[in-house]
Amino acid sequence: MDCQSVVNRVYNGHTDFSEFGVTIQQCRLLLQSLPNFKICFVRKETDSLPHSIARASTSYAGPHFYSEFPSCIAANIDLAII
Template identity: 35%
Template sequence: MKTVVERARHLLDGWRTAQEVISHKATDILAKPNSVIHGPVIKWTQPVYGKYKYNIDASFSDPLNMVDIGICIRDDQGDFVMAKTDCFSPLCDVDVGEAVGLHTALQWVTDLHYDNVDFVLDCKFVVEHFNSNLGDSSELGCIIQACRQLFDCNFQNSHVEFNRRQANGVAHELARVAPSHASSHVYDDVPSCIRDLIANEKQ
């Protein structure tokens, strides 16, 4: 019967062998970059004809103790319509900040009297929470409930959807520059910080 030490050595030898195999595979991949299988390219897509798309994102700044929000409206041709930045403090959980971003967008669009809108976030949890009918008395649940009330009262042919961060770059960039304004700011013309992004995403 093998001793405890022998079994330990056997396990260690097996681990080392496995690491060598992994290392060789990694070397082969680096030596042959064309053999790497790439995943699908994720990019922004325009809404269907007659609709608008609102991309929404929140960023979180520890040094400033602030949550920054970026919102961009584009039409069914991918053209810039309007954008908005906003911020609030103190810092909060990521899901709460993203939900506040959604509420900010819903309130803004309500004031603009737009309909036929796709609201898009890259926070899957908030989107799933919004689209469920589950009750929730937490801080996040209360914000989601306020979002649903705005949505149900003002939007007939609209949706709240999830998209990955790679397709939400414009809103993310707007959130990043939000602290450059002392309060909420609306852009009627495409700001320079997202001009190239929008041009590239239209191609």
């Protein structure tokens, strides 16, 4: 399913009778309980920072704390701020 379609279904407020309707409803309820969160569609071209974080996270078996940005993030941080 297209990511933009999922975002649209979560926010359109209509009852979703598709096979994903229950999941969409659960997302709506979760977002209602977390008012500081939202979901949004981001084009693939602008998704380099989260992609780098996700790719790097598979390299570590446990939690890590950094005093500065890891190199995989530092290379993309200026693009994310703009």
